[in-house]
Amino acid sequence: MVKIIADSTCDLPKDILEEYGVSILPLHIICNEADYLDGVTITPPEIFAWADENKTTPKTSAASPGEAVELLKPYADSGRDVVCIAISDAFSTTGNVLRMTADAINEEAGRTQVHVINSANLSTGIGLLVLEAATMAKEGMEAEQIVENIEAIIPKVRASFVVDTLTYLHRGGRCSGLAALAGGALKLHPQIVVKDGKMDVAKKYRGNMKKVLLEYTKELTDALMRAKKNRVFITHSGCDKEVVDSIREYITGLGIFEEILETTAGGVISSHCGPGTLGVLFIED
Numbered sequence: 001m002v003k004i005i006a007d008s009t010c011d012l013p014k015d016i017l018e019e020y021g022v023s024i025l026p027l028h029i030i031c032n033e034a035d036y037l038d039g040v041t042i043t044p045p046e047i048f049a050w051a052d053e054n055k056t057t058p059k060t061s062a063a064s065p066g067e068a069v070e071l072l073k074p075y076a077d078s079g080r081d082v083v084c085i086a087i088s089d090a091f092s093t094t095g096n097v098l099r100m101t102a103d104a105i106n107e108e109a110g111r112t113q114v115h116v117i118n119s120a121n122l123s124t125g126i127g128l129l130v131l132e133a134a135t136m137a138k139e140g141m142e143a144e145q146i147v148e149n150i151e152a153i154i155p156k157v158r159a160s161f162v163v164d165t166l167t168y169l170h171r172g173g174r175c176s177g178l179a180a181l182a183g184g185a186l187k188l189h190p191q192i193v194v195k196d197g198k199m200d201v202a203k204k205y206r207g208n209m210k211k212v213l214l215e216y217t218k219e220l221t222d223a224l225m226r227a228k229k230n231r232v233f234i235t236h237s238g239c240d241k242e243v244v245d246s247i248r249e250y251i252t253g254l255g256i257f258e259e260i261l262e263t264t265a266g267g268v269i270s271s272h273c274g275p276g277t278l279g280v281l282f283i284e285d
Helices: 014-020 044-054 065-077 094-109 124-138 143-156 167-172 209-219 221-225 241-254 267-273
Strands: 003-007 022-025 028-031 034-037 059-061 082-086 114-118 157-162 188-195 198-206 232-236 260-264 278-283
Touching: 003 065, 003 124, 014 022, 014 124, 022 065, 028 044, 028 267, 044 267, 059 267, 065 082, 065 094, 082 094, 082 124, 082 143, 094 114, 114 143, 124 143, 124 157, 124 232, 124 260, 124 278, 143 157, 157 209, 167 267, 188 209, 198 209, 209 221, 209 241, 209 278, 221 241, 221 278, 232 241, 241 260, 241 278
Parallel strands: 003 022, 003 082, 082 114, 232 260
Antiparallel strands: 028 034, 028 059, 157 188, 157 278, 188 198, 232 278
16 A cells, blocks of 8 residues: 655644554754754644744744655655655745755656655645545555555645744745734734645734634635535634634534544744634645
């Protein structure tokens, strides 16, 4: 069976990763001189506490080539084909690290044994692709066909989220359009959309975050009605349970999805978006 590997920015929880047989390559989170592994040696609450204390956000970096080799090579050595799904190349060099590793393994094998896909996305926008790929692998599909199918799905992934505070995105410098939000910008809650592998500001909300997030979700209704019906993600960075429950209740009421998965954003995504961020992510059919 084809092995599916993703990086830690896919924000899939441990139980789902185990259920689907997916392995993770952690990115690094750097707080001053301390280097942590995303989802392994540091948690989002610890990141937020450090950021508040130091008035800055952590730096993030890709896994090293050595770490990629350590993860991939045992599967290759056992004769298994591997499909890796990485965070958008616009956000990280993770995909490049995986491609270099794949090239070395493939050259040694004398065939294309390890495939690397640029998800052109982040968070559970990647997670959606990972679960589709893992399902195909379980059904016995060959690696080349999985890659072809996933690359056809990539443009259909709808990933957006609303941030509670602009501070983290502004410090991180990974979102275009923020410079225009001057003056009372810190009172705004921008909707960030991932399109063509990049983040941009789609809309700006004002007011109470609970009302804002419900409004945001309701505005997605038409797109949700056209969504692939197997699953939708509600992914957030430590939002109040009451807020998340209201979003889940609204989506449940639409009667579309077989599965509504709530996940917490991992360390890398939390480092750039900050606390109180929430997104609804799905594949549009």
